Amino acid sequence: MSTPQNDPLLQTETTCGLLLHELQIIWDEVGECDTERDRMLFEIERECLEVYRRKVDQANKSRAQLRQAIADSEAELAAICSAMGERPVHIKQSDKSQGGLKAELRAVLPELE
Numbered sequence: 001m002s003t004p005q006n007d008p009l010l011q012t013e014t015t016c017g018l019l020l021h022e023l024q025i026i027w028d029e030v031g032e033c034d035t036e037r038d039r040m041l042f043e044i045e046r047e048c049l050e051v052y053r054r055k056v057d058q059a060n061k062s063r064a065q066l067r068q069a070i071a072d073s074e075a076e077l078a079a080i081c082s083a084m085g086e087r088p089v090h091i092k093q094s095d096k097s098q099g100g101l102k103a104e105l106r107a108v109l110p111e112l113e
Contacts, residue, residue, distance in 0.1 A: 066101040
């Protein structure tokens with residue numbers, strides 16, 4: 001179990017909470033009206049959503065590239081086996097499901113060497 005000092009999510013929440021508190025102190029000192037505070041908070045939330053969307057898009061692209069690399073490697077392996085007149089090498093399904101796509105690619109690559 002993570003301790004609070006080692007938990008990045010807890011540290012992020014604490015940092016965000018501290019920054020929001022600091023922002024509220026500044027707004028109080030400046031005399032910012034509630035409407036403007038709400039507008040700024042909405043803008044912060046929108047910017048956060050844009051960052052999350054960008055990260056999700058990057059993760060999807062990475063996943064697609066891994067899947068393509070696996071398919072390409074398996075096709076190359078099948079072609080090599082066929083050219084040698086051997087039966088295709090099959091990577092065990094249990095190995096594929098345990099470590100995700102990166103592990104699946106690592107399992108296929110040694111067969112190509």
